Structures are given as structure tokens and as C-alpha cells.
Amino acid sequence: QVQLVESGGGLVQAGGSLRLSCAASGCIFRLYGMGWFRQAPGKERELVAAINWSGDSTHYADFVKGRVTISRDNAKNTMYLQMSSLKPEDTAVYYCAAAKDAYGRLESDEYVYWGQGTQVTVSS
Numbered sequence: 001q002v003q004l005v006e007s008g009g010g011l012v013q014a015g016g017s018l019r020l021s022c023a024a025s026g027c028i029f030r031l032y033g034m035g036w037f038r039q040a041p042g043k044e045r046e047l048v049a050a051i052n053w054s055g056d057s058t059h060y061a062d063f064v065k066g067r068v069t070i071s072r073d074n075a076k077n078t079m080y081l082q083m084s085s086l087k088p089e090d091t092a093v094y095y096c097a098a099a100k101d102a103y104g105r106l107e108s109d110e111y112v113y114w115g116q117g118t119q120v121t122v123s124s
Contacts, residue, residue, distance in 0.1 A: 002024070003115075005025075006115045008118060009119045009120045010120070013122070014087055017082070019081070025077065033101060034072060036050075036081045036096055
């Protein structure tokens with residue numbers, strides 16, 4: 001059974017940094033494209049960043065470009081999201097997800113496995 005477990009969320013002041021991790025088990029991690037999504041209260045879930053199986057192709061949402069870096073370590077079955085210059089509007093639950101194939105997909109319905117999420121709160 002595939003499991004994705006996020007960690008690293010928390011409370012941070014505006015302008016601060018956080019690194020989220022997503023640990024995968026029960027699957028051959030390197031076969032999957034991966035993504036980070038977020039959902040704020042009352043809003044739709046949205047893609048933050050996506051990465052292909054090898055890590056050499058990435059995509060970022062416009063609202064985080066220049067502030068976040070997605071990466072993965074296939075030897076550790078782990079994906080990361082390094083976030084800096086955080087803003088109060090970045091406050092949300094952040095989810096990691098595994099795509100239907102090896103590519104970093106852009107739509108949530110192209111992801112087949114999801115973690116439970118980790119809360120990120122940015123105070124002003």
C-alpha cells in the first residue's frame with residue numbers, strides 16, 4: 001500500500017523559510033512524478049510545484065516562482081519543498097501527491113496517491 005507522509009510544516013513569520021518533506025513507502029518511488037499542492041480554507045486545492053521521476057524537470061506555479069524549490073532524493077524515497085520569503089497568503093495545508101506516471105503533472109486529477117497534509121501558517 002502506497003503511503004505518503006508529509007512533515008516540516010509549522011508556524012513561521014512572514015519572510016521566513018520552511019522545508020517540507022514527503023516520505024514515500026509501499027511503492028517504487030523513482031517511477032512516479034510527484035507534486036506539492038496546497039489548500040487554504042474556502043479555496044480550491046492548487047498545484048504549487050511538480051517534479052518528474054528523475055528531478056530534472058520541474059514546474060512551479062506563478063505565485064511561488066523564485067520563492068520555492070522542489071527536489072527529490074530517490075535513494076531516500078523522499079521529496080522536498082524548500083520555501084522562502086513566505087507570505088501570509090501562503091498559509092494553507094500542503095499536500096504531497098504521486099502522479100499517475102513518471103511526469104510532473106499539473107492537474108490534481110492526474111495524481112493517484114495523496115498524503116494527509118501538513119499545515120503551514122505564516123503570520124504577518
